[in-house]
Amino acid sequence: MALDQPRKFKYVGTRPARPDGIDKVTGRAQYGNDITAPGMLWAKVLRSPHAHARILSIDTSAAEALPGVRAIVTGADFPPIEGDAGMRDVQLNCMATTHVWYEGHAVAAVAATSQAIANKAARLIKVEYEILPHVTDVDAAMAPGAPVVREGQTMENVPAGMSANVTYHSEFGHGDLAAGFARADKIIERNFRTAATHQGYIEPQACLASMTADGRGELWTCTQGHFYFRTACAAILGIEASALRVTASEIGGGFGGKTQVWAEPVALALSKKAGKPVKLTMTRDEVFRGTGPTVTTSITCKIGMTKDGRITAGEATLRYSGGAFHTGTCDMGAMAAFASYDLDAVRTYGWNVLTNRPKEISYRAPGAPQAIYAVESTIDELCQLLNLDPLDVRIKNAAKAGTKSSYGVVFEEMGLLAALKAAKAHPHWNSPVPEGASRGVACGFWFNFGGNTCVSLNIGTDGTVAVSEGNPDIGGSRASISLMAAEELGVPYEKVRTVIADTGTLGYNDNTDGSRVTFAVGLATIRAAQEAKKDMMRRAAAIWGIDAEAVEWVDGAAVPAGPNAGKFPPMTLAEIAAQSFQTGGPIAGHCDFQADGAGVSFGVHIADVAVDQETGKTKVLRYTVFQDAGKAVHPDYVEGQMQGGAVQGIGMALNEEYIYSDKGVILNPGFLDYRIPVASDMPMIETVILEIPNPGHPYGVRGVGETPIVPPLATLTNAISRGIGKRLYELPMSPPRVLKAIKGH
């Protein structure tokens, strides 16, 4: 549904206080670790100290003998999942059986009457390992003769003769590459490497699990998707999904990292064995060692350009490792790499490679920041070599509505050109580069997603509105959903309360991911509100004794549609609600569907940086984000997403990385040496929201949460490289690496 002219909104687009705000600032919000139950036990997981080993034996007798220990589980306590290799991997990741594949891999867990006893008992478990050769580097893992992480994982599309660690291959693109490169005046091919990075959420994984003797369970947990957690936990424990009810706590950050189970199946298994509720909270160290970071990558990118800046062909090979498990993230990278450009000839190749690292899990736009970093760096270097303006070149090649994207789909209305032009017109771009500083620019893209969604909307007899939705609120979505319900019903925002319902009360909702919630849950809420409105108009019609078709909804009230319908004063939502017991009972609307038409998302970032030429340290002086939000439902949270995503991307660019010893042990599993930016590292991130309505949503909404993490990697690379007069091809650009480049050795 295309919008002919911008719609006028009453509530959408305003900035009311968030419903969870007071609880959060007063410390009353209930996070995963805040949930307790009478008789509760405390759990501790024992983890592998080795990057790769065969488990020869596990002796739990000393731990069992410790007073206070109530249950111990190992891999043998989980019935092997058959027929679903992906879920089997999740199960094996939660608890190892015959092998450990990375340092930090869980091998056993204890529940005891105190945390101190559980910790002590875990240390008393004796595991005998046969240490096997390991590999943590993606290029080394692909080399012939590399230590094999897991046998038999290779899929059919991998050519014969490659290392057994290469499990999957994909290819995307169109056009004649050779002809494209032949038209270029300049072709360069460059290799890039990026480190694994962690989402760095402040709240560690924490849950309370309670299984009763009749085989039913309750789980309270910090999650981005309690419906998926129910599916996964039920599969891993071998119980029916309906036997388990999962309630999502408030969430202290997720960024994609809480879309997978680690602690929950273990806590449930311990509870089943002990017959008591079990609390399992991971330490920060365990979060780094045991949960999922991003992929680590090695990327080759080749681009041809004419003298006047037209890209004639682009080709990229993306070697991604998501640890010792298959992941489809290389597909995401291969599809996203060139999405910003309208190209006649483009090809990308994705490879998944196994390494002895933890199992990757989503982190904001998974796979895209790395791929687009390579492409945007290569384009910038070509601009320098051909002496072209990097923003003009991007404008010249930008994808637009009607462009056949590098991954096949034909784009609809989208905001890349608008963002580029806004950047070009912005004071940041037009201000002189400060003395001693340098400037970089880059684009970014994310697909966005709709997915399975189920919402119920209930009209209270007092005229208030209760929305039940099934997606944990990680970025202010309750406020946005309340705003959309208020808009559709024509009632004030304060009259709407949106809650995250548990798995027992709604149909399946996909995870809070893919930038889908404001779009898909918002759309479902609007539809549920429309259904409720229809019911209320029917009731007003019955009271007035006219046809239901002769009633319409204006400003929160039923009114006769036109003079022929009869003369009645408007009947407000509150008035209709108050009479509901006399007119047929409760009033509600409901929507369950698979949301389509999420609408692609693009952003453009500009950075000014100053590099200390004597130490290699980079200071970000100014940073501006331009992004198409479709319609910004709650502009504060749109800006918050743009700023937060940019800062996380800047962290990836500057200092964040998993550092391994030569034994495959993580050396920096804490916030001291895993360096996410602190507030004082950052300038105020300026934001420019563009509103190019998404044709797939009645209010024009498109997701905004993931795209902003994509451009910073290349934006900073381009700024720093220009500043030091040397190109950098590896992330992070930590001071020792930058100083080395400056000194030229």
Add this chain to the structure above:
Amino acid sequence: MRYARPETPAEASRLLAAEPGLARVMAGGTDLLVQLKSGLVEPDLIVDIKHLPGAAMITREAGGFRIGAAVPNQALGEDRDLVAAWPGVVEAASLIGSTQVQGRATIAGNLCNASPAGDSVPALVAAGAVARVTGPNGERDVPVQQIPTGPGKTSLARGEFITSILLPARPARAADAYLRFIPRTEMDIAVCSAAVNLELDGKGVVARARVALGAVAATVLEVDVSAALVGTRLDDAALDKLAKAASAAAKPISDKRGTVEFRTHVVGVLARRAARIAYERAAR
């Protein structure tokens, strides 16, 4: 684990000496409690020294400053005379942690934690600070650089602990400065660091100079820079010599925080920059 809160230094010393298991002194606890939580140490006895008489006080002594072992770093920055006399020591102590940590952390704790990267230690060494140690055999005064003997190790004997640290009196035209390199702006640990303490004569010529480097050896390293700096007005040639001397003295390792090459180079850069700051302060 037991917790004790003695009222006198003698009692504290007795408790520490008598403990058959592992005993640990606690001042601010900002290292100790973190180590406890992460399972790095499991003491049988914790002796809290915050309540000893004078432990939380800064007293004037012979023109200098005696800083009690429980004085939080925040209080150093609030003592104007101390800031005027020893700006480098105070800025080093102020770099430690966040506002919350500043309200607890002490320089004696920083010294006794014996991390080669402890921020206040190079400044204390360059300042010629002296620690007062109480033990089963009474009191003794020890130059601070003799306290740490290696990462996590000190020269303190069983039952001994520091009750205060003395920063000596200052002549006119003297000042110090401290700089550390961290990849971020705060909440980080020094990759390397340098403290410079200068005394100038009436004509602005360097009369005495002490330089100490952090995180480039197992303990803080004092470098003899007299040849480079004394007799100069800290011109570029002198600063070059200083940077070279600092880099030459450094014996760093490569680890997750930095390489040998990086630390060796940057510690020279820091020494040069800190010297310039100290000189400007002293000449004011």
